[in-house]
Amino acid sequence: xxxxxxxxxxxxxxxxxxxxxxxxxxxxxxxxxxxxxxxxxxxxxxxxxxxxxxxxxxxxxxxxxxxxxxxxxxxxxxxxxxxxxxxxxxxxxxxxxxxxxxxxxxxxxxxxxxxxxxxxxxxxxxxxxxxxxxxxxxxxxxxxxxxxxxxxxxxxxxxxxxxxxxxxxxxxxxxxxxxxxxxxxxxxxxxxxxxxxxxxxxxxxxxxxxxxxxxxxxxxxxxxxxxxxxxxxxxxxxxxxxxxxxxxxxxxxxxxxxxxxx
Ligand SMILES: Cc1cc2nc3c(=O)[nH]c(=O)nc-3n(C[C@H](O)[C@H](O)[C@H](O)COP(=O)(O)OP(=O)(O)OC[C@H]3O[C@@H](n4cnc5c(N)ncnc54)[C@H](O)[C@@H]3O)c2cc1C
Numbered sequence: 001x002x003x004x005x006x007x008x009x010x011x012x013x014x015x016x017x018x019x020x021x022x023x024x025x026x027x028x029x030x031x032x033x034x035x036x037x038x039x040x041x042x043x044x045x046x047x048x049x050x051x052x053x054x055x056x057x058x059x060x061x062x063x064x065x066x067x068x069x070x071x072x073x074x075x076x077x078x079x080x081x082x083x084x085x086x087x088x089x090x091x092x093x094x095x096x097x098x099x100x101x102x103x104x105x106x107x108x109x110x111x112x113x114x115x116x117x118x119x120x121x122x123x124x125x126x127x128x129x130x131x132x133x134x135x136x137x138x139x140x141x142x143x144x145x146x147x148x149x150x151x152x153x154x155x156x157x158x159x160x161x162x163x164x165x166x167x168x169x170x171x172x173x174x175x176x177x178x179x180x181x182x183x184x185x186x187x188x189x190x191x192x193x194x195x196x197x198x199x200x201x202x203x204x205x206x207x208x209x210x211x212x213x214x215x216x217x218x219x220x221x222x223x224x225x226x227x228x229x230x231x232x233x234x235x236x237x238x239x240x241x242x243x244x245x246x247x248x249x250x251x252x253x254x255x256x257x258x259x260x261x262x
Contacts, residue, residue, distance in 0.1 A: 002092070003025070004091050004093050014147055018066060018069075019069065020064055026063060028061050028063060033102070034098065034125050036051050037051070039092075040093070048077075053121040055067055055120040056124050057123040067120065100203055102125060106134050108199040110201050111137075111140065113204045113205070115205075115207040118207065121205055125203070126139075130162070133162070136166070140168050141170065170186045202228045204229070214228075
């Protein structure tokens, strides 16, 4: 466990901020791009833990931890991190954790699928790919509207610079206008691009509902769990609730809430 201090916050969209934390022990962070850390915060009620993927892009290995966080109605971490006065915030951090990383053997085609801030772990992965390219990399990013297209400038410049990279921005609540924009959910794109278990390796991150849907479609197409690495952004309260017996009505409500955010 190590202590980090908040150095900088930026508003990226109406509901998203990126945060720069730095390690107070001066050590360089040790992780594999794509992994996440657990942050222990403290508020008036005590300490609590939330997981966040590292989103470092400019600076992959230093004392700096970049995270991008989206606001959640009534969320405990949200209350703390989206407050107006964020001065002098520290957190205790453990990690790294997670298997959402590049495979040792570079696949012919790598497909990165994310909803909203599920993009975070793909930023350091894209940085690594600059010096270790695949034949083809496709990023399917699902957002409700363009306001949520965080790091849009970086990603479009990346696509311009590297012809092997393609971005498909999937808009669920706005009409597609640009050549990289598509109507609907990311899963529609997964059906539209010709998927092949002999060639493709997938990393999926974000909304659990999107991931389950994608995974069931991919399994039908002959993909196995080693070719489709999944990281669900499950929420702390849901995890705790899942351990108790939820009524079918409660389960339905949770599913509807997640669908809304897909
Ligand atoms: C491995 C992992 C990595 C993660 N990485 C990131 C990351 O990089 N960036 C990021 O923003 N989040 C990430 N998360 C989610 C994050 O850990 C928190 O769950 C999230 O920030 C909400 O915390 P909160 O305390 O504000 O809300 P909570 O107090 O946990 O939740 C408040 C209420 O809102 C519901 N809820 C919470 N989130 C959502 C949502 N998105 N949609 C619908 N209902 C919701 C909960 O069920 C609960 O009822 C990650 C989760 C995991 C498991």
